[in-house]
Amino acid sequence: MNQIRWGIIGTGNIARLFASDFCHAKSGELRAVASREKTSADNFAAEFDIELAFVDYYSLIHSNEVDVIYIATPHMSHFDLTKACIMAGKSVLCEKPFTINEAQSQELFELAAEKEVFVMEAMWTRFNPVIEQVIEWVEEGEIGTLHSVQANFNFLAPTDPEHRLMNLEMGGGALLDIGIYPVFLAQLLCGKPDFIQNQAVIGETNVDVFEQLLLGWNSGQLASLEASLISCNPNRAVLSGAKGYIEIDSPWYMAKSCRLINHEGQERAVEFDFPGLGYQFEVDEVNRCLMEELLESPNHRWEDTLELIATLDEVRQDIGLQYPGEPDFYEEDLEHHHHEHHHHKH
Ligand SMILES: NC(=O)C1=CN([C@@H]2O[C@H](COP(=O)(O)OP(=O)(O)OC[C@H]3O[C@@H](n4cnc5c(N)ncnc54)[C@H](OP(=O)(O)O)[C@@H]3O)[C@@H](O)[C@H]2O)C=CC1
Numbered sequence: 001m002n003q004i005r006w007g008i009i010g011t012g013n014i015a016r017l018f019a020s021d022f023c024h025a026k027s028g029e030l031r032a033v034a035s036r037e038k039t040s041a042d043n044f045a046a047e048f049d050i051e052l053a054f055v056d057y058y059s060l061i062h063s064n065e066v067d068v069i070y071i072a073t074p075h076m077s078h079f080d081l082t083k084a085c086i087m088a089g090k091s092v093l094c095e096k097p098f099t100i101n102e103a104q105s106q107e108l109f110e111l112a113a114e115k116e117v118f119v120m121e122a123m124w125t126r127f128n129p130v131i132e133q134v135i136e137w138v139e140e141g142e143i144g145t146l147h148s149v150q151a152n153f154n155f156l157a158p159t160d161p162e163h164r165l166m167n168l169e170m171g172g173g174a175l176l177d178i179g180i181y182p183v184f185l186a187q188l189l190c191g192k193p194d195f196i197q198n199q200a201v202i203g204e205t206n207v208d209v210f211e212q213l214l215l216g217w218n219s220g221q222l223a224s225l226e227a228s229l230i231s232c233n234p235n236r237a238v239l240s241g242a243k244g245y246i247e248i249d250s251p252w253y254m255a256k257s258c259r260l261i262n263h264e265g266q267e268r269a270v271e272f273d274f275p276g277l278g279y280q281f282e283v284d285e286v287n288r289c290l291m292e293e294l295l296e297s298p299n300h301r302w303e304d305t306l307e308l309i310a311t312l313d314e315v316r317q318d319i320g321l322q323y324p325g326e327p328d329f330y331e332e333d334l335e336h337h338h339h340e341h342h343h344h345k346h
């Protein structure tokens with residue numbers, strides 16, 4: 001079998017973590033990297049033993065040397081780069097959030113369907129073995145009816161106002177960068193929420209630095225979620241059911257262990273001994289999908305990405321957090337009214 005040939009766009013923080021874990025994937029060749037800077041491309045290629053270093057992104061996108069491109073650049077660039085890859089017939093694994101809003105994601109998935117190109121949001125947590133275990137426990141009824149999801153993602157972000165996390169022009173803020181993880185977990189287990197409430201703290205650079213969300217489902221399920229760029233937390237997740245609960249150990253979004261505790265207090269602990277941080281599992285998933293000639297992963301479908309970003313859109317609309325170049329929320333809201341849009345205000 002020929003190896004699937006990968007290219008990476010960007011040489012920043014996540015590109016490095018991904019490249020270090022790539023060797024733990026079951027198959028695939030990390031064949032090319034592209035950077036805006038020649039020295040960054042060359043150094044990255046040398047460090048990770050990558051054959052080809054491109055000095056602009058579009059040369060990689062149009063090269064015949066790769067089958068799939070991993071986009072590891074800041075949020076605001078995901079739309080244009082993914083679009084260019086699809087147009088060039090290159091499969092895509094694009095960092096989260098897939099795009100900054102639902103309209104952009106919708107447009108890309110329509111294009112991918114039309115051009116018959118594989119596309120997936122790099123929601124790596126979905127492929128972590130602990131999350132697979134948790135899905136299995138919940139589906140097998142080990143905790144009975146699932147009633148609640150409690151999850152958060154907190155870390156101390158750089159305070160530099162120019163840093164991508166603090167900079168509005170770069171799609172900054174907690175929600176899109178890290179809030180997406182707890183929302184992902186809740187929606188993975190409960191589906192698209194029927195109600196969304198939130199409280200957010202806006203920082204000095206006008207991005208959300210801290211927020212809590214409460215999601216509700218007509219089924220009676222509730223999720224209590226938090227994202228913060230300004231506070232510390234062990235970042236554990238707890239799923240409570242009628243017969244017991246599951247605790248995903250810290251940090252839950254990249255955990256190596258979890259525990260199932262029944263209503264009598266009996267505990268079953270599971271530990272996974274995998275190398276690296278766990279980025280290899282999303283690589284395995286993409287390789288498997290490409291070998292099966294799928295356009296989307298059945299485990300993180302286009303619909304899953306759309307439902308995820310739709311929730312983030314709704315929260316941002318409530319907060320009044322708009323990114324440069326986005327259509328005006330309030331005009332959209334008027335249109336939505338005609339379509340019986342259920343927007344739950346607190
Ligand atoms: N899955 C995960 O665990 C993580 C995911 N992410 C996601 O990955 C993306 C990138 O985040 P991160 O790696 O932390 O960001 P960094 O700033 O560390 O790196 C981003 C890279 O993108 C390239 N780039 C392209 N355009 C720009 C621009 N306008 N400004 C700055 N850099 C640019 C640069 O590469 P070059 O100079 O080589 O062109 C840069 O090194 C985000 O969307 C984030 O959500 C981030 C961290 C962890």
Ligand SMILES: O=C1CO[C@H](CO)[C@@H](O)[C@@H]1O
Nearest residue numbers: 014096155165176177178
């Ligand atoms: O996805 C992510 C995981 O963790 C990082 C913090 O350590 C985030 O900034 C990032 O975007």
